[in-house]
Amino acid sequence: MSGPSERTGRPERRTNVIRAQLQALVPPVWRSLPRRAPAAAGGTGLLLAASTRWPAEAPGEDGGLMLLRLIALTGAVGLAFLLDDPARHTTATTPLGRPLRAGLRLAMAVPLAALWWAAVLLVVPASARPPLGQVTLEAAATAVAAVALASAAIRFSDRAEVGKGTALWLGGAAVLTGLVPARWGLLTLPGQPWWEETQLRWAAVLAVTLAATALCTPEPLRRR
Template structure:
């Protein structure tokens, strides 16, 4: 058992470099950088904002940053990959972990920048962090699902607007109180709202795990290429689609 765990750790370590190099860093990095500029505006211009205004900026910036995570699971090499020596969920898990790590680092920088540009600012950072992580998870879920069912392995152009739509749906959901309550609200109302956020995060994480862990279905291109390979390897074979 210990040898097996050690071997798996070695394989995962060897997968990290190639998997990260195969990712599309430009959309993720661009969205995170643009979102950081959103919260930097008050600090750069010296604006004196109310705490709830800073909270709105952080929420808006989190949505902007999440659109970049919608490209996390894009894999343009998917149509040419007939077989891999490891389960497909392993590279997907590395991509998802990297996306969450990048968003976590961005969120820490955004909160630090917000406090640096304000005097005596008090924000409910744990609750805002829960909201931001849930929005990021929605984007990752959209990316995982769209890439899973994309024959080309590129789901970002669909997942990004889908993530925005999901965030908007959460914002306008007819709940009482609403999912986005002012940052000046405290007490039982704030607690009740963020219990709903925690439940939503658990559901979204379960959806991501399901999309990543489910066995990959072969695309039409893979099936055709596999058939040609078997036909060329077996002389006299009638082929996959001959019906004999």
């Protein structure tokens, strides 16, 4: 029979093994991150934000909000490629499961995305900035929706690169969102009476997409 010290040491040894595996996995995951599509999307977003300083008169708050929504969608298109991995079928045999591998990618991408969004908000003139908390909520929901769609594509298929398809789905969802009347949709302006209700809907979108991402992160169904 194993003594108390041996039983206590097993979880510690397992933790050390997982830590060592994660440390070994960080460099290849970093090298495998897609760069062209996110960089192109991020650069386009910054150019759009900078365009507000070119005219003689900056757009108002409503115009700034619509532009920031477009920029957030542009950034989300870049994040749609985050889970692309040409070596997907090779890395699937690593001891660490896909949730940890995907979590590493997100942990590397989230700070960069947050810095990019902060830069966008700083570039837009103060007179054109809508309420920052609300527009950041919308940007976060849009970004997580892109990651959720990419996670679902990987979960239910064996494709190694799902970014292009995810970007198309995200664009289609954006078009459908634009067709919904403002009273019941997601594109209300601050001066409209149902602005607060719209923010509640955006919070619901964020919660649902976070849950969908978590549910679609485990190993793909096709492998079973």
